[in-house]
Amino acid sequence: MCGITGIYAFNMIGRVSMIHLAKATQVLDHRGPDFQNTVHDEAVGLGHRRLSIIDTTPDANQPMTDPSGRYTLIFNGEIFNFSQLRQELEARGITFRSLSDTEVLLHLLILEGSEALNKLNGFFAFALYDRRQKSIFMARDRMGIKPLYYFSDNDRFLFASEMKSILAYGIEKQLDFEALHTYLQLNYIPAPRTIMKGVKKMLPGESIYIDANIFEKKIWYTPPRYNEKPASEGYEDQQKQLATLLEDAVLKRLVSDVPLGSFLSGGIDSSVIATFAARHKPGLHTFSIGYRDEPFFDETNYAQLVAKKIGSQHHVFSLTNSDLYRHVHEILDGIDEPFADSSAIAVNILSRETRKHATVALSGDGADELFGGYNKHAAFQRIIEGGGAVRAAAALEPLWHILPKSRNNKLTNLFRQLDRLGEGMKLSPKDRYWRWAGYARESEAFALLSANSKEKFDADNYNKLRSALLENIPGHNATLNDFLYADLRLVLPDDMLTKVDRMSMAHALEVRVPFLDHRVVEFANSLPVSSKINGGIRKRIVQDTFREILPEELYNRPKKGFEVPLLKWLRTDMRSIIEDDLLADSWLREQGIFNPEKVHKLRKKLYSSDPGDTHARIWGLVVFQWWYKRYFI
Template sequence: MCGITGIKAFNEVGRINMIHLAAATESLAKRGPDNQGLFYDHFVGLGHRRLSIIDVSESAHQPMSDASGRYQIVFNGEIFNYMQLRKGLQEKGVSFQTESDTEVLLQLYILFGKKALNHLNGFFAFAIFDAADGSLFIARDRLGIKPLYYYYDEDKLIFASEMKAIMRYGIQKELSFESLLTYLQLNYIPAPLTILKGVHKLPPGHLIVSKKNEVTVEQWYKVPFDASSAVGRQSYSDKQKELRELLTSAVKHRLVADVPLGTFLSGGTDSSIVAGIASKLHPGIHSFSIGYRDDPFFDETEYAELVARHFNTQHHVFKLSNDDLLNHLEGMISNIDEPFADSSALPVYILSEETRKHVTVALSGDGADELFGGYNKHLAWQKSVEPSFSNALAKGLLPLWKSLPASRSSAFGNKVRQLSKYGEGLKLSAEDRYWRWASYMAEGRALDYLSPSAKEELVMETYLGNKGGWLLPLHGSSSLNSFLLADTQLVLPDDMLTKVDRMSMANALEVRVPFLDHRVVEFAFGLPESFKIHNGTRKRILQDAFKGFLPQKLYNRPKKGFEVPLLKWMQNDMKSTLDGVVFNDDKLNEQGIFSAQQLALLRQQLHSNNPGDAHATTWALYVFQKWWENYFK
């Protein structure tokens, strides 16, 4: 796992920007503390920061060239089937100078070009320069596990693992108000957008080819799914067996490393399955979990400890207090180079920091919810598309739900919040319902938070065009699998995987995700909906396939998620900080982005007995303002 960056200049003006290559590479040091390497050609520069995982010798440092010197590669990620690929290449007469997967990837590209991507099982973002024709080839993995940002104009193309490296090249920074409006709703910014105009995220399963002065972006992988095909007569028991075999293979692939490795263990089904399989393949593996000492409502460590005993892992528990969260806040914020307000990033940051003291690689259960239907909203979606008396009642009682105190921080308040959102969704089309349920606030409400001058800068046609692209899986379809596909293409890469990548790599920890082995993903999207949610049971096939494998106590318990008890924190410990950073009228008027009047109402709601999602919105604004101070102002 590493950090990469590079520049291709189209002319002498662009070539001036190559002086920033070393600084841009250095900005990625936390992603790769073991080595820094630079490559310069007349019009191309490549930079690499290395976290040594496979073949830790100096011979595997990057940028790496082939024997002829024609090709140069910088690579972030792991190719888990590299040994099989290496053997096949050797049979074709290819010789190797290292034991690394990087060299296998390079030789595979030399032989097959962009079709090499179809042979890879892994997660990656990489760039290959061909000195013979001056071309640059850049690609990102199928599901977007590893990040890749890029920027280009008439003078140059720049790419990097993180946006802060892009900014080191001295590009003009201009706020994207279309992205800001999206951020206020989702609390993150989906690809291809970033918070800055002109800077893009390369979407999952996409590649870039730059020849001469041209830049072409194209899709090389799409999850093979047809809403009408995931039906029919399939044997449920056979599919359970196939799932067990696929996941065992996926975990086995991800246990390949030349450094110590372990597994995250939250106590939920997904991480428990991964930890259990890993423990059978790697007896005595270390496992790591985190809990909340000051708020038992959010603490699930008892289940993690149960699983650890069941599989005899070497278990480590980190119990956090509110002071621990506060003490790590600045460290976490400093590693977010564009606004990203999933508050669970904070415990993931701390978990990664503690885990890195013991191992260099950790497995996680991310992705299972999006593939198999694990969230409340997935169950709600299935219920919403079926006409029923309960739906009519939920819709009719919407005024009641809205009149009751709603909050994520208590069981009753959370149920009220869910009923209110469910009732709202029932009145909308499939596409609008998905967007509302994926959002913390409605579009109109988000617009209210913008100042008049910000609204003038906002191009609604551009915003709506991007939104339509994210909702394409639901165009003409209201199936559960279509909903899950939308989550897999939107929420998964731009929220869940972004969170894990940034927080783990800030601590030089590599996190591997067996559920996102593309074979598992393609298997999941070939299943009928009834295999995923049935009679109120979520992730049905996943739970049934491993029922005799996991402790029985894990089943039929509430799903809480990896949340931070933000509301209590903001109403007490952070109150004065928020008044200075978020609710400061003088600052807001000088900045000219947000409506001071609307933020005053938000503050009032935050401290009321009916806060709803006010704390989530306040957190999003706090993160934005800290980003503004650190990277923009």
């Protein structure tokens, strides 16, 4: 797990940017504190920051060049089947100088080119430079676990693990107002766009080839979709297959030359991963955080039950609201592109504390998106199935509008969910998905923009972006599997995995996600809806498959998610910075991006008895404003 950056200069003007290579590499130091190096010739420069995980000796340092001197690789990630691939390469006459997966990847790419990608089990973003051909080949892993940004103009092509590294080359900074409009709805920016014009994110499963004459992008992997044919095996056989695949995925991810542990939130997903890990790694350390002041959000008692059952050495980081708030500024300072999933605060603190004991952690991320674990998934299925309860929710929609709605207690959260259900029933599958993916309607987000920003907004460009993001959902007769597939392509890489990568790598912690082993993903996508949500049971196959190995107390309780008491903070600790600084009317008028009157109205709703999801929208504005002052002022 590392940080990578590089430059391909098309001409003499582009070569001038080579002077920024060391700085662009240095800003990624948090991703790789163990070693830094750069290499360059007249056209290409490559930089690498290393977090040593497999083969911690200098033999595995990067950039790594083959014995011929022709090929150089920089690589961020892990190849979990590298031992098997190494044996195959040795049988073909390859001699290795290190014990690293990096060298295995280097030789495999040299021998097989882009076809090598299909043999990899792991997560990665890499760039291979061919000095003879003066070409670079880059690729991102199947699910988008590891990030890769790029920028191109007439003079140079730049790429990096984070956008701050690309900015270090001195590119012109211009806001992308279509991306901003999307951000104001979702609280994150989906690939391939970023908040900066000209800077793009590689898509999951995408590769890029570039030389003096060619710039070619390809999608080398697309997850298969459910084909609507009856399952070839019964439900019990499906459970056996899931257990076998997932345990093997966990086993593959236990390979490490540094301390390894497992996140344990108290939910079923992380509990399953920790249980399998403990089977194969005696003395496993597990980690969870709790909220001492917020029992509604605290699940550490469930995590303790699992830890006791599997015999792990469990660490609970019990935090107060003031503990959490102290880290908000640290997180805001570390964000190089607006990203406002507030659960990132908890992931950041969990990662920081875990890093004191381990360099690698397993997590249960991905199961909700694959198997239908969210409220929106159950709601979507209820709408498809119909019934009296759904019709009643729709008929009472005017009532839900006027009742107080908030995530902070069971009753007001129920009103919030019923309001969204009633609204969603009136929409097409595409529009329903888009509405439930975000916190604000398109019209609400657009209203927040100033007149000047609206002039810079290209509606046709935005509509093309939105259509591309929703292409996986049919206009009519959409099923839950279509909904889940859209989450796999949008929410998972651009929200959930972005959150985990940014917050864990801020503390040089590698997080591995067994549920996103591509074999598990492909199996999940082969299952009918009935194996995922049935009779109101979400993630049915996950719950049923592992019921016997988990404490009974984990079942039949509401899903909490990895939330933080954001509404309380915004109303108390952060009120001054909101009203007197970041969202002050005077600053908004000076800045010229947002409509002060609309923002003021949103602030007023935040302090009302009916905040709804306003706290998430305000948090999105706070994150953007903090970022803007850091990078534009």
